[in-house]
Every structure is written in C-alpha cells, then in structure tokens.
Amino acid sequence: MLETPRVIDNGNVGPVNSALVPRYGGEATYALLPRLRDLEAEGRRADIKVVGIPFDAGVSYRPGTRFGPGHIRQSSRLLRPYNPATDTSPFAQVQVADAGDMAVNPFNIGEAIAEIQKDAMALTEDGATLVTIGGDHTVALPLLRAASARAGQPVALLHFDAHLDTWDTYFGADYTHGTPFRRAVEEGIIDTEAICHVGTRGPLYGKKDLTDDERMGFGIITSADIFRRGVGDVVTQLRERVGERPLYISVDIDVLDPAHAPGTGTPEAGGMTSRELLEILRGLRGLNIVGADIVEVSPGFDHAELTGIAASHVTYELVTLIADRLAHI
Template sequence: MVHIPRVTENGRLGPVDSSRVPRYGGAPTFALLPRLDEAEAAGRPPGIVVAGVPFDSGVSYRPGARFGPGHVRQSSRLLRPYNPASGTAPFAQAQVADAGDLVVNPFDLGAAIEAVQAGALALTAGGASLLALGGDHTVALPLLRAAVERAGRPVALLHLDAHLDTWDTYFGAAYTHGTPFRRAAEEGLLDAAALCHVGTRGPLYGARDLEDDRGFGFGIITAADVYRHGADAVAARLAARIGDRPLYVSVDIDVLDPAHAPGTGTPEAGGLTSRELLEILRGLRGLDLVGADVVEVAPAYDHAELTGIAAAHVAYELITLMAQRRADRDGAGAGDGATGPHEPGDAR
C-alpha cells in the first residue's frame, strides 16, 4: 500500500503528502500519519502514539464501539498538519505515529483489561504519550492504571461524558463501561482534589448516584452549565482546579448532543455542540496532559461520518495539547511550527 509521509522542516515524519497520494487512498492511519514501525525505522521514535482499542464487551445498551478505532481513522483523513486555533503544527512539534490496534480478548473482561494495560505500558515505555481510540469506556480503567504507573502518582481526571460512569456494578459485574471511574477511585489512581465530569445530563437511577460521585471527589459541570456559562469560562474553571497536576483526559463521544454524534451506544439529548467541546479542550493548553482517550464511537449508528469526524477532531486537539506541552517543556520555538493562534479579523 502506498505510504509517502511528508517530512517536516525539522525532520519529523508527518502525514502523507496529499499532493502525491489522494486523501481517500493510502494506508488508513490516523490523520494519514506514519505507522509506528515507519517512524522507528527512520530513527524517529514517537513522542506521541495513537493506538486503537477495539473492544465493546463492557457495554450496557447498544454495541458496536469495537469498530470505533477504524471508523475514527477513516474519518480523520481530512485533518491537516497546521492547527490555526493553537497556531501550531502538532506533527512538527512532536513525532506522532499510529501503532495500530491493541489485541484485546472480546470474551473475557479480565483478560481484556490486562491486555489493554500491558499494551499501554509497552507503547509508553520510551516516554511517549498515548492517545487511545476506543472501544467502550471500560478501557479507560486499564489506560488510567498505565498512565498512573508512568506518572508515578495519582492523576487529575477530566471526564467529558453524558454519564457519571461511577456506578458500582451491572448485573453483578464490577468492570463495565459504566464503572471505570469508581474502580479507579477505589484503586487510588485519582487525585481526589482534581476530578471533574463535564457535559453530564439526563436521568439517573436516584439521588444516591450523585452522593456516591461526590464522595469520590468529583465536581460536575453539566451540559446546561456549559450552555449557560460558555466554553471559555468552563475551561478556565477546569484549569484552575487541575493546576500543575498530571492530567488524564477521557472523552466519551456521547458528551456531544446526538445531533452532533449519533453514532454512539448510549445517546442522551441536550448535549454539547462540537464547537463547545473543541473550545473547552483548546482552553486546557499548558496543562500536564499525560494521557487521553476518545471512546464510545459506534459506527453502525453513524451517518455521513458525523460522529467519526467529531471524534477525529477531538483526538487532533488532544494531540495538539500533548505536542504543545512537549514543546513547552523542551523549550521548542517557531522552528517546531509555533506561529501563534489565529485571531479574529486576522487574514493569515
């Protein structure tokens, strides 16, 4: 399969050159980026790795998120190397590569969780940051375990989702897509002073759900709060809460309204717009983002790639944050693609 990665001005391997290979052709990597083996063979070990986690055996309603990673990759073909919202070229600031999909047992939840954790640790062994494409939200728990092991301390968590995902069990099962953050809190993975849900909405089983959630230390910014106060105010509030702690960001695509993301397993009316979600993420610049996931994309319920495109752009903004953090830490400048964000009225 033809794969001609563009070399950035500082020698990193970037996306395929779309002037030589049409965007709808070539290898189906995220944003047409080089494969992990290509980057390593070129002597460019990645600072950021994208990996799929094709698993949905933890869902409680509509299945299909096991096909999410491939769908998000397909929907990412139109992403381009320069991000005008941040004024940076993330694929020039850091070497980014697609590691393909982890091999995850679809029949054994325990084995699947162990495989995801082991895979995440292997991919970050050289110091790379990991962006995972799910898969259902069960996978957030092993990804958090790996991120905490690498960080060496509990992490702040920003959880963007229509649901709390701090329930105890479903049908007696402790590990499902509705329980990862309860288990993470119980395991001591989370910094209880810096936990927040964003975008929650819809009915609950009872008031006890909120009481339990508060007991773990979570603050809640509902979808209605985002609507009333705006994305900039929400991002500022989150940044103040998180501070300089290592941060893990977990994005369930159902945080978006079904009008923007119909292709998901547990849709709820009244969600965020794509614009609001992207602006909240952009407002996190400068935070110590150590890992992230984008989950619950179920392509069987998607149409016109609405959900896949939204998820691909969310992943792109998370990569941008990771690349910016690495560039800031390493003291990189304009040579790594930083030119300043686009301003209103700027004709650049």
Template sequence: MTTRFNQPLGGNEMPRFAGHASMFRLPTQTNAEGLDIALVGVPLDIGTSNRAGSRFGPREIRCESVMVRPYCMYTQAAPFDSFQVADIGDVPLNTFNLLKSIDIIEGFFDDVLSHGAKTISMGGDHTVALPILRATAKKHGPVALIHVDAHSDTNDSMFGERITHGTIFRRAIEENLVQADKMFQIGLRTTGYSAEDFDWARNQGALVVPAEECWHKSLSPLMTEIRGVIGAETPVYLSFDIDGLDPSVAPGTGTPEPGGLSTIQGIEIIRGCWGLNMVGADLVEVSPPYDTTGNTSLLAANLMFEMLCSFPGCQRAR
C-alpha cells in the first residue's frame, strides 16, 4: 500500500500570502504521532545576552516559508515525498523563568521522540539546544554535533548563570550529551575575552574551524572530512545559529559578527550532512525585529528545507 505523505499547499491552490501560516504550508497537528519529522517552534529568548527578539523567530520563519517550494532543483531532493512531516506548533514556555522553560522544552521533546519522530526546531535563542540535546541523548545516546555559529557557546557561566545561550555546549559536553571527539564548530570568529576563548572545546577533542579558514572557498571538502570522521552510523545533531552567517545576509539576529559565512557555505554545510545518521536539527537566533525586510527569516526557512533534504532516507539524485 502506497503511503500518502503530507504535501505543502501549492501556490496555485491558495495565494502564498494567504491561508494558514504553518511551516512550509504543511498540515498541522498537536503532537508527533505518525510523523517521521516534526517541525517545532521554540520561541524562547530569555537566555540571550544582547538583543532580544528571537521569541518572534518561529512565527516569522513560518510566514516566510510560504516561498519555499517542495523540491530542491539541484539535488532533486524530495523530502515531502520521502517523509511524513507536519508542523506541531510551539513549545508552551514559561516566559518569566528560564530554568522552568528548559525543563518544559526537554519534556516536550521527550514526548515528540517517544513517537519515533525526528525533529527540526526553530528558535528562539541558542539556549533551546541544550534541553533538546538532553531529550535526544536519552533516545539516541551521546550524539556527534555539527555546530554552525559565530560563537563557541562554551562559556562556563555568564553573570553567574550556568545555563544561557553562551554556555550550552560546555554543559552538553559535561553532561555527556555530545561526543566531543565528533564535535565540529564552524564559523567561529571576531573578538573575545581572551586568546583561549575557543580552546576549551578543542581541549575536549572538538574540531574548531574559524571563519577565517572558510573565507573564499567551498566548504564541501570540509564536510567530506567531517563525514569521514563521524561515519554513517553515529547519530548526528545539527545546530545552526543564523549568526554563523555574515550579517550582510542575515542581519536579523541578536549577536551579529562581521566576517561570517556566506549563504552558499551555509547550504554546503547542510547538504554535506547527507549520508550521515542525522537524528535532529535546529535553526536558532533569528530575531525578526532587526530585519524588517523578512530576508533573514526567509533564509532561515530555506535552510530548514535543506535540513529536511539532508535527513537519511530523503529521495535525492545527488
């Protein structure tokens, strides 16, 4: 019996500026039952240290996702013919309490994963990755991590707090959520507080690829190297902070840094995950108030589509 997968609402069925604002114009449901991949909004921004506003990210990314069509013309990837996908809405956060929100997010993802679904999440600030990784590690064990960001997010604390958007990957390694020797941080750059700011992850075994090492070249060879280290069986999580890209292409974010990756390099990284055992992904730190054109959110929606195309089992020609 042929499975009937959910399909995005077409642009000739309903104008793209009309209809329900679900991710990729897909059907919605209240939980992950029956899904291969669940699209989840996590509108938290009380873990951020600079410009707030990423709580509005999921809503705006959904609005801009109406422009994303169902096939990748280069790879011929067809995620909506390959997976049952739906938008299951947003995590119901406690907007006044960060630690309670962390627990709420973890419990929400425990439920999603209990249905056997994989997840693509949209933040929200990068703090949301920690509870998602906690839930993911319960399901899959410690994961390999591909982390795109301008910042290492491995501070020990910020203003005395051990959980913020700048500390999460230190906590993730300490809690054995991530295999440090299969952790890759790509796009780190600009100023810091000391010459050793990026060394903590390196000292745990992670490969740190500063943005300067990415300038003026394709990142496809890097991704070939990363796939060789991770292998085909290890569960992999992709965490993509939009500020890993240069603010000339993604100005709508809380902590923009010059000299970042190009949109092409961002796509190369995500497409380079195909062939890995990817079990989850996130796209975080989109702050719509800082880009009223909507271009940052539109870019985020397209990157999330590329993530869908890179999950194992997606039909694609190359």
C-alpha cells in the first residue's frame, strides 16, 4: 500500500492531504485525521483524542446509536483544516487524533459504564482531552466521572438536549440514557452552581420533572428561549453561569429540530437549527473545556447524512474550542 500523504502544520500531523487523495477514498477516520496508534508508533502523543463509543443498550425508544461513531466519521470526510468562523486551524494548533472505538459490553450496562470510565481515565492519563462520539447518552455518566477525577473537582456542565435526562429510573433501571445527570448530581461529580440544560422542549411526564430538575440545581434554556432571545443573549448567560470552572459539554444531537437531525432516537419537534447550535458553541470560546461528547446519532433513521453531517460539524467546533484553549495556556 502506498504511504498516505498527510498535512504537516506546526509539526503536527494533520488530515490526509486532499490535494493528493480524494476525500471519498481511504480510511474514514474522524476528519481524515491520523489514528492515535499510528502517532504513538512514531513516538508522538495527541493533545485531543476523538474516541467513539458504539453503545445503545440504554435507549428507551429507537435503537441504533451503536452505529453512530462510524456514521459521524463517514460524514466528517469533507471537514477541512481551517475554521474561518474562529480564524483558527485546530489541527495545527495542537495534535488531534482519532483514538478508534472503545470496546464496551453491549449486554450489561453496569459493566459498560465501568469500562467506559476505565478507558476514559487511561486515554487522559497523558494529559489529553477527550471528545467522544457516541453512542447513547448513558455514556455521559462515566465520562463525567473521569472528567471530574482528572479535574480534581466537580465540573461545570452544559447539556444540549431536547430532554432533561434527569429522570430517576426506567422500568426500575437506574442507568439509562434518560438518567445520567441525576446520577451525576447524586455522585457529586458536577458543580450544581454551574449546570444548565440548553435547547429543551416537548411534553414531560408531569410538572414534577421540572421541579425535581430545579432542585438539583439545573438552569434551563429552552429552544423557544433561543428563538425569542437570540444566540448572543444565551451565550452571555451560559458564560456567566460557567465562569472559569472546568467545563464539560454534552451534546445530544436531538437538541436539533428533526428537520436538521432526523437520525436520532427520540426526536422532538420545535428544536434548534444547526446554525444556532454551532453559533452558541463558538460563543463559548476561551472557556476551560475539559471534555465533551456528541451522542444519540442513529444512522438507520438518517437521510442524506443530515444528522451525521450536523454531528461531525458539532464535533469539529468542540475540537476547535479545546484546541484554541490549549494553544493559549
């Protein structure tokens, strides 16, 4: 096999050089970036690791998010190294690599959570930051455990989602994609002075869902709030709430309206546009982001890669934010 030509910028190994290799050919790593194992074989380390979690044992409606990581990678082929929205080149600022997928138990949620937490700790042992592509939202709990352990304190949380995900149990199960943030509050791994849902909407089981959520410390910015108040006002509120705390960002792709992201497990009408989500994320530039995930992409329900493309761009903006912060430390 011929050697794959790559972009080398500021000493960092970047994506496959698309002037020499067509974007639709070759291995579908995230954004055509190098694999972590290949960098490590050369004695290099990665500052940001994009890792997949193919898992959907915690879903309550449509399945299929176990195929999400591969779909996001395939949909990321068109991403390019320069981000004009922020005037940065994230893959040149720091070394970014695709770390492949975690191997987690598809039949035992408890074991899967433990495996994810263990792998996240191992992947960040060298000081790297994880951006995770999933997978259902159950995976956020072990990732938050790892992020909090690495930060040495509870972390701030911005949770982009149509749903609260602070319910107690489903069919008596404590660990599902609808319960991770209640468990995180109970475990004391998130800072209840700096947690907020963004983009919520749709019917609930009862008003108690909201009162329970408020008691846990969550603020709520609904999708209707974003429409009425505008992106700038929302960004100001989020930045004030988080401050300089270590921040974890969790993005459920169903925060977008089904028109923008049909390929997800629990779609709700009246959601954000992809433009609004990307602009809000860009507005978080400079915050101390210590980890992030993008979850709930279910490719079997996608059309023309709409959901995969949206998720790949969300991942790109998250990588951009972290790379820019690391480059200026």
